[in-house]
Amino acid sequence: MLLTGCRKRELLDARWEEVNLEKKVWRIPTSKTGKPRHVPLSEDAIAVLNAIPRFDRCPFIVPNPESRKPFLSIYHSWDTARRSAQLADVRMHDLRHSAASNLVNSGQSLYVVAKVLGHSQTRTTERYAHLDASVFLGSGPIDVRAAI
Template sequence: ADMLREQGRERFLTAGETHRLFLALDAEPSRTAATCIALLALTGARRSEALNMRWEDVDIPRRLWQVPRAKSGRRRHIPLSDAAVAVLLSLPRPPGCPWVFPGADPARPLEGVRKCWDRVKARAGLARDLRLHDLRHSFASTLVNHGRPIYEVAEILGHSQISTTRRYSHFQNDRLVDAANIAGRLAAPFLTAAE
């Protein structure tokens, strides 16, 4: 029953939904929360990792974000794409504020993005039950569907078990049809003879 429930909960954004999400984030007045959500979509990071992100953990020249204490208890490294770097460079950096996403009190990090997430989902016409964590699933699926090896995706997501990454990644059906067609080509002589 647990397996069925888990499979039923999988949710991945299509390319069109992702485009609408970023348009909605661009129109969102709450810039700190919107930028935090954008970074989640662009890195596959966990919400807690982004909310507790400090400037000292970001190395823009090396395009690297070091999460000091990941869920595994170990330090992990998240590569920063061109888009993620652009998002980070767009952020104001108040003097003396260590947080990438400061809260209303700059001495503390942003507490959460739930209200912003609900507004953005509505504006983008996305399913109401879409969770912030589904951005992590979508990130993994995008990489896998563009041919990146599961081991690379596991490393980026900070998974110690490949089986966890497999659950996160979801092949688009057209990729699976392309894969099946490789075997189907072997039947070409049979299909030609049958015509």
């Protein structure tokens, strides 16, 4: 999620057939808006995908190992991992915000970030992306909305 900016449900329902590792793209057939979108895959995202074990005749990327179907909820697993990493109050959705911020801080426009995240309006993306001024000015993080 951190490397793609996808929504939790998009990840849990993801199928191997939707990922094109050669073209480095993940086609999410139905997003929250009901429209498909294409998410570019970095080398790091591809490395994570390549490390995921596959189950015979299971189309899902991260299925429940027992049922081979998408998880209904992964709250307890996330909560355990979050606590183990000593990340107080970090939600899975925060990874989507971090992905947006990482894209903006690497020089991508809000328009591009909006397309990657599946936002129909860049105003929504502005709430997600936080510009780290130290990348450009040597100071701390600032809110993109305040920088516009």
